[in-house]
Amino acid sequence: MIREICRFTKETFLKLPIILRLSLEDFRKRFIASSFGFLWSFVQPAITSIVLWVVFSVGFRSSNVKDVPFICWMLSGLVPWYYFSEALASASNSLLEYRFILKQMSFTPSIIPLVKIISSIFTHLIFVGIMVFVMLFNGMMPNLYWLQTLYYFMCMLIFILGLSWLTASIKVFFADIGELINVCLQIGMWFTPVLWNIEITSPDIQWIFKLNPLFYIVQGYRDSLIYKISIIQRCPSTAYFWGVTIIIVILGISVFSKLKRYFNDVI
Secondary structure, three states: OHHHHHHHHHHHHHOHHHHHHHHHHHHHHHHOOOOOOOHHHHHHHHHHHHHHHHHHHHHOOOOOEOOEOHHHHHHHHHHHHHHHHHHHHHHHOHHHHOHHHHOOOOOOHHHHHHHHHHHHHHHHHHHHHHHHHHHHHOOOOOOHHHHHHHHHHHHHHHHHHHHHHHHHHHHOOOOOHHHHHHHHHHHHHHHOOOOOOHHHOOOOOHHHHHOOHHHHHHHHHHHHHHHOOOHHHHHHHHHHHHHHHHHHHHHHHHHHHHHHHHHHHHO
């Protein structure tokens, strides 16, 4: 298994130029047929943010969270979740979408989910830009803690990659897993939590929500952007997250390696 992990890592680095080129092409292809093209990548996250803010601020009358404007608190959790859900959903379908490439004997199938994951980064950066603008507008100035979001983003990237190797390889043989992923993402948005503060629940049950690896990411973004809490102060959570992530990556590599020999027969 260690040899397989090293091989996957080596393939990824060797194919990095191809991955980046395919990712740029994938992002461009999503909007090439529309009149406004690239602008849709800005409009979609902006509208999502506005609708959720109106619903919770006006409809549910959500107030500031610890003296932090609700929209800033909301966006700091919504930004990583939005990327996770988009990247996982598209990466899980990547092998079927790129079936024409899989038929090329010299092509490395393990990099295809990564193409979708990197392609989703472009939309994520736009969403991050919206969040930063809103925070500056509300008087929240950048500081060194903001740099921690780069670490939490890399955590999320690795977690998604391991998970997508697992889901993408299974989806080739079991198409219904795509619908299962969508259901899990809908439930996961509330289970993380993204739009509500975990402190409103009893301390006795908070540990249940913290079992979700995405809680570590969302909380990490808020620690960095709002609360000024360093990574060092989250050592137990960090150890748990990386333990789960390593298991997911190993499982993803193992399943992908065992199933990839049958991809061309099924596709």
